[in-house]
Amino acid sequence: MDRREILSALPVFAGLSDRDWEKVVDLFGERQYQKDDYIFLEGEAPRTLYVVKTGKVKVLRHSTDGKDVVLRVVGPGQLLGSVGVFDGIGYPGTAQAIEDCTLLVISRNDCLTLVYRFPVFALTVINDMGIRLRSSAEQIRSLAVERVEQRIARTLIKLGQTAGADTPDGRVIEMPLTRQDVADMTGTTVETAIRVMSKFRRDELIHTRRGKVVLVDMDALMEIAEAG
Amino acid sequence: MDRREILSALPVFAGLSDRDWEKVVDLFGERQYQKDDYIFLEGEAPRTLYVVKTGKVKVLRHSTDGKDVVLRVVGPGQLLGSVGVFDGIGYPGTAQAIEDCTLLVISRNDCLTLVYRFPVFALTVINDMGIRLRSSAEQIRSLAVERVEQRIARTLIKLGQTAGADTPDGRVIEMPLTRQDVADMTGTTVETAIRVMSKFRRDELIHTRRGKVVLVDMDALMEIAEAG
DNA sequence: TCCTGTTTATGACCTGCATCATATTGTACC
DNA sequence: GGTACAATATGATGCAGGTCATAAACAGGA
Numbered sequence: 001m002d003r004r005e006i007l008s009a010l011p012v013f014a015g016l017s018d019r020d021w022e023k024v025v026d027l028f029g030e031r032q033y034q035k036d037d038y039i040f041l042e043g044e045a046p047r048t049l050y051v052v053k054t055g056k057v058k059v060l061r062h063s064t065d066g067k068d069v070v071l072r073v074v075g076p077g078q079l080l081g082s083v084g085v086f087d088g089i090g091y092p093g094t095a096q097a098i099e100d101c102t103l104l105v106i107s108r109n110d111c112l113t114l115v116y117r118f119p120v121f122a123l124t125v126i127n128d129m130g131i132r133l134r135s136s137a138e139q140i141r142s143l144a145v146e147r148v149e150q151r152i153a154r155t156l157i158k159l160g161q162t163a164g165a166d167t168p169d170g171r172v173i174e175m176p177l178t179r180q181d182v183a184d185m186t187g188t189t190v191e192t193a194i195r196v197m198s199k200f201r202r203d204e205l206i207h208t209r210r211g212k213v214v215l216v217d218m219d220a221l222m223e224i225a226e227a228g
Numbered sequence: 229m230d231r232r233e234i235l236s237a238l239p240v241f242a243g244l245s246d247r248d249w250e251k252v253v254d255l256f257g258e259r260q261y262q263k264d265d266y267i268f269l270e271g272e273a274p275r276t277l278y279v280v281k282t283g284k285v286k287v288l289r290h291s292t293d294g295k296d297v298v299l300r301v302v303g304p305g306q307l308l309g310s311v312g313v314f315d316g317i318g319y320p321g322t323a324q325a326i327e328d329c330t331l332l333v334i335s336r337n338d339c340l341t342l343v344y345r346f347p348v349f350a351l352t353v354i355n356d357m358g359i360r361l362r363s364s365a366e367q368i369r370s371l372a373v374e375r376v377e378q379r380i381a382r383t384l385i386k387l388g389q390t391a392g393a394d395t396p397d398g399r400v401i402e403m404p405l406t407r408q409d410v411a412d413m414t415g416t417t418v419e420t421a422i423r424v425m426s427k428f429r430r431d432e433l434i435h436t437r438r439g440k441v442v443l444v445d446m447d448a449l450m451e452i453a454e455a456g
Numbered sequence: 457t458c459c460t461g462t463t464t465a466t467g468a469c470c471t472g473c474a475t476c477a478t479a480t481t482g483t484a485c486c
Numbered sequence: 487g488g489t490a491c492a493a494t495a496t497g498a499t500g501c502a503g504g505t506c507a508t509a510a511a512c513a514g515g516a
Contacts, residue, residue: 061365064454067373071365083358086351092362115351122350123314123343129357130311134320136364137289137299143371144415145295148503178463187372192503194464210463210512226292376473406493417474422494438482438493 020118027110031103035176039080039095039103046084046091049111052076055101056163056175059093060184070184072135073098073175075163079128085111086125098175143187151186152196153225156206160215169207169214176211248346255338259331263404267308267323267331274312274319277339280304283329284391284403287321288412298412300363301326301403303391307356313339314353326403371415379414380424381453384434388443397435397442404439 030053033039039050039057057074071093074080084091085108106114115122142151160171183193200206205221207214215221258281261267267278267285285302299321302308312319313336334342343350370379388399411421428434433449435442443449 061369063369063373065373069369069372071368083361086354087358092365116347119344119347119350122347122354125354126314126350126357129354129361130315133311133357133360133364136361136368137320140299140364140367140371141289141291141297143368144297145291145293180463189504190464191466191505195466195503198465208464408493418494419475419496420473423473423496426495436494 017120024114024118027106027114029105031105033097033101033103035097035099037097039097040084040091042092042094043090044084046081046088047108049082049085049106049108050080050095051104051106052078052080053102053104056098057095057101057103058098058181059095061093068184069187070181071139072132073159073163073185079125082125082128098177098181148186148188148192149196149199150225151188152182152193153200153221155182155185156200156213156215157218157221157225159213160218164215167214170216171214171218173213173215177213178211252342252346255334255342257333259333261325261329261331263325263327265325267325268312268319270320270322271318272312274309274316275336277310277313277334277336278308278323279332279334280306280308281330281332284326285323285329285331286326286409287323289321296412297415298409299367300360301387301391301413307353310353310356326405326409376414376416376420377424377427378453379416380410380421381428381449383410383413384428384441384443385446385449385453387441388446392443395442398444399442399446401441401443405441406439 028051033055040046040048042062052074054076057080059071059074059080060068061071062068074095080095080103081091088108115125142154146154156173159173159175159177163174164171165174166172179193179197180190182197183190186193197206197208200221201208203220205215205217205224207216256279261283268274268276270290280302282304285308287299287302287308289297289299291297302323308323308331309319316336343353370382374382384401387401387403387405391402392399393402394400407421407425408418410425411418414421425434425436428449429436431448433443433445433452435444
């Protein structure tokens with residue numbers, strides 16, 4: 001596969017001019033990861049910036065009592081590790097492959113050089129971080145004031161939008177997702193996540209097969225996400 | 229007051245070279261706000277980037293049921309409104325003065341021009357956003373897995389660090405802070421915030437006077453913040 | 457095919473915190 | 487000083503959801 005083709009398709013690099021490509025493309029490498037592989041760990045010295053090419057990665061954060069929290073799910077075309085790479089302190093979360101995936105990689109040094117030479121790339125990073133700050137703000141609000149049912153409905157809808165595909169049955173979330181993952185994304189326990197999802201299934205809002213969720217009644221889900 | 233002196237003292241502009249100052253300083257204006265004044269509203273078209281000169285501003289987000297969530301408190305030297313200004317969609321939260329304050333302002337257009345001309349300024353924005361993403365991640369983790377006592381202790385400690393001053397009695401949080409504010413910062417209700425703060429006071433961990441909190445026993449507070 | 461570990465399921469119980477109600481205290485402004 | 491309003495305080499009650507326990511369903515490997 002031609003790496004240039006792939007990079008140019010990624011929104012991350014939409015801003016670069018044609019002649020800049022030559023210098024940029026060669027700086028990137030490519031790495032494969034199996035499902036459940038760790039890409040980097042929380043606190044680790046950030047030596048690499050990643051761009052997801054295929055597959056999905058979850059970023060999570062550990063607590064002392066063992067409870068994990070999934071901060072976000074990163075899909076094709078998105079940056080991974082940018083906060084750590086730019087401030088150099090250490091990755092703020094752990095990145096783990098949700099499914100087999102391919103990541104483009106660039107060393108921290110090359111990345112910083114890139115930004116100095118091409119301001120437009122810095123704007124891309126700013127844009128990426130802006131989106132994440134918006135989404136973080138929404139997640140904070142949701143955790144602070146909403147009940148579990150609402151948060152799970154909201155999370156399913158969002159996953160459907162960012163990682164979904166339309167089928168005759170409804171929108172399918174294209175990733176292997178356990179109830180534990182759902183719980184970690186919504187700040188609840190496995191048991192409660194299972195109960196809520198089971199209720200959704202009984203009420204015909206979703207269909208579930210092992211590691212697969214189909215959003216059947218999107219309207220009803222939005223109703224729950226908005227009000228209660 | 230000489231605006232140049234003030235800007236140069238702000239970490240936000242630490243990266244600019246001397247000769248760049250001339251072009252930059254004139255782009256900034258200055259505005260005064262009274263306590264409780266709104267600086268901008270959630271969703272509003274972002275026409276201005278702010279830098280806090282003196283005073284403190286809280287950024288909050290409303291929910292449909294009337295419950296507010298305080299996302300962060302912005303103090304001297306920090307950027308305000310950057311997410312909205314850079315993606316142009318609309319400010320992601322409402323900004324309100326916690327106390328009388330002075331803000332430096334620059335129009336969105338001038339700001340974008342600045343970034344194009346001085347890449348180093350873009351790095352400053354990236355740095356600012358990186359810090360906020362770290363802090364958001366921590367807030368999300370805290371809301372997802374910790375109990376109210378922990379979250380309040382943690383919030384008090386953080387406020388003490390970012391907006392505190394040492395006195396014989398202990399570290400004083402230098403801002404008028406109601407229990408409602410504390411509740412909105414920790415995702416709980418006024419009543420619970422009052423109960424927890426009262427308990428802390430009875431246990432001699434803090435002293436409180438109307439709109440003022442002194443962290444007396446920092447060790448005990450950290451104990452609570454970490455474990456329970 | 458059986459065995460083993462993971463994921464889903466469901467019940468019983470308990471608690472942290474929201475909710476509602478009702479003072480009391482403090483601050484600002486006549 | 488007294489009035490008005492916001493902030494603090496505290497009790498009573500209920501419930502969402504956490505915790506613990508047990509088991510069924512399913513997937514993968516020997």
